[in-house]
Amino acid sequence: xWEYSEKVKDYxxxxxxxxxxxxADGVGDVGAIACGDALRLSIKVxxxxxxxxxxxxQTFGCGSAIASSSALTELIIGKTLDEALxxxxxxxxxxxxxLPPEKMHCSVMGYEALRAAVANYKGEAWVDDHEExxxxxxxxxxxxxxxxxxxxxxxxxxxxxxxxYTKAAGSCGTCIEGVEEVLQKTNAAMVAEGVLAADExxxxxxxxxxxxxxxxxxxxxxxxxxxxxAGMTTLQKIRLIEQAIAELxxxxxxxxxxxxxxxVDGNTVYVKLTGxxxxxxxxxxxxxxxxxxxxDKLGFPLRVVPVPAGAPAYA
Amino acid sequence: xxxLIDGAMRPVYLDNNATTRVDPEVxxxxxPFFTEQFxxxxxxxxxxxxxxxxxQQARRQLQALLGCEFDHEIVFTGSGTEADNTAILSALETQxxxxxxxxxxxxxxxxxxxxxxxxxxxxxxxxxxxxxxGVDAKGRLDLEAYRRALGPRTAIASIMWANNETGTIxxxxxxxxxxxxxxxxxxxxxxxxxxxxxxxLKTSEIDMxxxxxxxxxxxxxxxxxxxxxxxxxxxxxxxxxxxxGRRAGTENAPAIVGxxxxxxxxxxxxxxxxxxxxxxxxxxxxxxVERVPRCIVNGDPESRLPNTSNIxxxxxxxxxxxxxxxxxxxxxxxxxxxxxGSLEPSHVLRAMNIPxxxxxxxxxxxxxxxxxxxxxxxxxxxxxxxxARLRELSPFxxxxxxxxxxxxxxxx
Numbered sequence: 100x101w102e103y104s105e106k107v108k109d110y111x112x113x114x115x116x117x118x119x120x121x122x123a124d125g126v127g128d129v130g131a132i133a134c135g136d137a138l139r140l141s142i143k144v145x146x147x148x149x150x151x152x153x154x155x156x157q158t159f160g161c162g163s164a165i166a167s168s169s170a171l172t173e174l175i176i177g178k179t180l181d182e183a184l185x186x187x188x189x190x191x192x193x194x195x196x197x198l199p200p201e202k203m204h205c206s207v208m209g210y211e212a213l214r215a216a217v218a219n220y221k222g223e224a225w226v227d228d229h230e231e232x233x234x235x236x237x238x239x240x241x242x243x244x245x246x247x248x249x250x251x252x253x254x255x256x257x258x259x260x261x262x263x264y265t266k267a268a269g270s271c272g273t274c275i276e277g278v279e280e281v282l283q284k285t286n287a288a289m290v291a292e293g294v295l296a297a298d299e300x301x302x303x304x305x306x307x308x309x310x311x312x313x314x315x316x317x318x319x320x321x322x323x324x325x326x327x328x329a330g331m332t333t334l335q336k337i338r339l340i341e342q343a344i345a346e347l348x349x350x351x352x353x354x355x356x357x358x359x360x361x362x363v364d365g366n367t368v369y370v371k372l373t374g375x376x377x378x379x380x381x382x383x384x385x386x387x388x389x390x391x392x393x394x395d396k397l398g399f400p401l402r403v404v405p406v407p408a409g410a411p412a413y414a
Numbered sequence: 415x416x417x418l419i420d421g422a423m424r425p426v427y428l429d430n431n432a433t434t435r436v437d438p439e440v441x442x443x444x445x446p447f448f449t450e451q452f453x454x455x456x457x458x459x460x461x462x463x464x465x466x467x468x469x470q471q472a473r474r475q476l477q478a479l480l481g482c483e484f485d486h487e488i489v490f491t492g493s494g495t496e497a498d499n500t501a502i503l504s505a506l507e508t509q510x511x512x513x514x515x516x517x518x519x520x521x522x523x524x525x526x527x528x529x530x531x532x533x534x535x536x537x538x539x540x541x542x543x544x545x546x547x548g549v550d551a552k553g554r555l556d557l558e559a560y561r562r563a564l565g566p567r568t569a570i571a572s573i574m575w576a577n578n579e580t581g582t583i584x585x586x587x588x589x590x591x592x593x594x595x596x597x598x599x600x601x602x603x604x605x606x607x608x609x610x611x612x613x614x615l616k617t618s619e620i621d622m623x624x625x626x627x628x629x630x631x632x633x634x635x636x637x638x639x640x641x642x643x644x645x646x647x648x649x650x651x652x653x654x655x656x657x658x659g660r661r662a663g664t665e666n667a668p669a670i671v672g673x674x675x676x677x678x679x680x681x682x683x684x685x686x687x688x689x690x691x692x693x694x695x696x697x698x699x700x701x702x703v704e705r706v707p708r709c710i711v712n713g714d715p716e717s718r719l720p721n722t723s724n725i726x727x728x729x730x731x732x733x734x735x736x737x738x739x740x741x742x743x744x745x746x747x748x749x750x751x752x753x754x755g756s757l758e759p760s761h762v763l764r765a766m767n768i769p770x771x772x773x774x775x776x777x778x779x780x781x782x783x784x785x786x787x788x789x790x791x792x793x794x795x796x797x798x799x800x801x802a803r804l805r806e807l808s809p810f811x812x813x814x815x816x817x818x819x820x821x822x823x824x825x826x
Binding site: 111112 | 729759774
């Protein structure tokens with residue numbers, strides 16, 4: 100069973116703005132045949148203000164496809180065409196409190212339907228340039244086609260480079276063999292086309308050797324500087340924690356997520372992850388990253404505890 | 415129509431091809447082997463001897479269900495998948511020599527991944543040639559293509575007894591005969607058939623057969639491979655001398671005892687499965703087809719497991735159907751892409767050339783001896799509204815005329 104957010108469930112069980120729209124000004128029909136989903140978005144546009152006054156959807160698809168379509172209509176009604184076109188698929192996912200990585204394509208379908216409907220309203224032809232391959236890295240929702248295009252465009256030949264460019268295999272690492280396979284295949288094709296030297300092409304047997312565990316104590320002992328804690332008032336501590344979180348937020352925001360401080364109780368810090376961090380399979384990695392960062396900053400170990408998103412502020 | 419699930423309503427479980435509930439008698443038989451009878455069957459002392467006797471009894475119970483000649487033809491494994499893998503990998507080793515190389519597998523396009531994924535990997539890494547025999551729109555095997563594929567290079571023919579998604583039964587007795595005529599070893603993945611169909615291996619040409627405990631009200635984590643006496647077997651897991659050296663690793667005594675008991679019960683319930691369960695399935699299917707427009711029964715109505723019904727609801731998608739059914743406390747499964755996280759709908763329905771607007775809406779109802787007429791009637795009761803509600807949302811469906819709409823979106 101998928102882990103759908105409460106909002107996804109609500110928008111699936113009680114979808115808003117369902118159906119065809121009488122006298123629609125623009126209609127966008129899109130779909131992904133392999134996934135078995137298809138969406139028709141109908142919009143009404145005020146010709147003077149260019150404001151979308153009404154929107155309806157009809158969707159053939161799974162729970163999150165229906166929820167994403169309904170969310171899209173809610174997001175665009177009342178916006179001008181230009182404002183609406185700024186909405187990304189991530190905005191649709193965020194509106195729903197996040198989507199499982201395998202289901203992000205449902206929000207992409209909404210994003211495309213809007214473009215198709217606007218093009219239809221303006222009398223333009225809309226060409227779909229979205230490609231979809233098999234999902235390869237579930238942590239970051241990276242598909243095979245994207246890895247291949249990135250490898251080609253940038254002449255990549257190592258897994259580290261791919262992770263750097265696409266994030267694929269950058270987290271749990273279970274997809275690493277799949278990514279290697281794509282890299283090897285793509286490099287081989289590039290060699291055959293004469294755009295890559297044969298001895299530069301990725302060979303997993305040569306490139307991937309067993310590595311020693313790093314057993315040096317180093318980082319494992321943040322307790323080495325407990326002195327700082329002693330002389331610090333609670334207020335000073337909270338200020339430092341706030342500062343550390345503020346420094347972290349831009350990185351989370353880059354990925355459509357966010358983090359806010361909820362409370363501090365002794366050496367336990369309560370935070371709330373929001374946006375794309377909600378339901379993200381990487382949330383625990385993010386939390387431990389925040390924890391490490393705070394420990395570095397304050398000089399003594401802290402425990403960071405996530406408060407469920409949507410829960411009332413910690414009392 | 416029944417109201418939404420309120421916690422008091424008894425859930426209706428119609429996903430027995432996925433897994434079954436452990437029968438309380440099976441559980442009862444298993445429990446002592448976690449506590450008092452914890453010995454290692456290989457040990458010399460009394461602790462071990464008691465367990466050894468229980469394993470022997472379980473083997474005989476399973477022997478009786480399968481109708482095999484000797485109890486030592488049964489090798490307990492960790493799962494049905496392990497049994498499938500063992501059979502195929504063993505055949506590639508035992509059937510081939512420098513003088514008579516046999517590096518081809520004949521199987522079907524609709525096998526379970528336990529066979530198909532292994533074949534794909536063998537094809538990719540060991541240069542094994544795999545013949546995947548196709549099926550027609552009802553899921554029936556192309557016998558002519560099967561016959562043609564068997565040859566002097568065939569190491570093994572591995573054909574499932576009954577399909578997990580549609581319930582379609584393949585004529586494995588006949589297929590085994592044909593394989594032997596061509597001098598080819600025959601294995602069947604009978605995970606869905608064992609416990610649902612009468613089986614008598616001692617009169618059959620089948621060389622190897624795989625089964626799984628949790629499909630017949632036994633525990634998970636136990637399977638078995640039948641290896642006909644005289645058929646060579648190369649173990650996949652090597653180590654101790656358990657299972658007469660054919661599957662190493664300390665025996666999973668509680669699970670083996672549970673599988674034995676489950677086999678005994680399945681035999682007692684066999685007539686019930688063929689009559690009562692079949693009647694409930696037919697009632698369910700007829701009720702839905704009568705009340706829901708534009709739905710198609712997938713599979714071969716002439717030759718099908720008695721417990722399985724696969725119905726395609728056109729113009730709507732399976733995951734959405736299951737989510738709404740779940741609201742009514744009804745559990746089933748779907749061949750849609752979205753329920754598995756893959757991008758493609760079920761390979762079985764694709765092999766049958768089911769149009770994609772129907773394949774994605776295919777829903778599998780699989781019953782067991784634990785279902786009642788009240789269960790079935792509740793499903794018949796709620797399905798029309800569930801389908802109608804999703805069709806209201808579908809761009810492929812016109813509510814007013816209750817018919818298909820020409821809808822040709824731009825596809826990615």
